[in-house]
Amino acid sequence: METAQAAANEEEKSSAGDKYETTRAMMQIERDKAAGQLEEGLKLKRVAGSIIPQINNSQIGLGSLVMTNTVHFYIGISAGKVEIGNQSFLTVSAQAPIALTLLKLKQGDSFMFNKLKLSISEIA
Known part of the structure; x- marks a missing residue:
């Protein structure tokens, strides 16, 4: 994610016109995608960390x-x-x-x- 942001920040305008803006936009999309994946992973980690093995096995619940x-x-x-x-x-x-x-x-x-x-x- 940091690499995508750094690359977007370092991209310079060229004589190709919109190439700079297109490249920068694509890098921003990649950064946003990575941020979403990180957030989803952190959410799964929080849920997994909250699972407590059940003592009462007669009822189905989280961790069953x-x-x-x-x-x-x-x-x-x-x-x-x-x-x-x-x-x-x-x-x-x-x-x-x-x-x-x-x-x-x-x-x-x-x-x-x-x-x-x-x-x-x-x-x-």
Whole structure:
């Protein structure tokens, strides 16, 4: 981000007319994009840092690992599919539609996900 800003500040006008302004604008766009990515990363870091392992495993919440007959979910930050050992987990944010569905359920309940009927076998 700093590199993009420094490059934009150092660009000098040339005889090519609008080349200076175009280059400067493109560098500003790159800087803004990097700033957005940094902010999103910091937001995910704050959420991940606020997760406290649950003592009560009967209720699904932030930090819960929800095991089903087919798919395993981790409710925390949205990081996609994660492989641990020989098991796969879908990591989802607490605001994701599937997480909002899971938050209302308990062990033994069933629900639909991607046209599959899943049963919650364990909450950790």
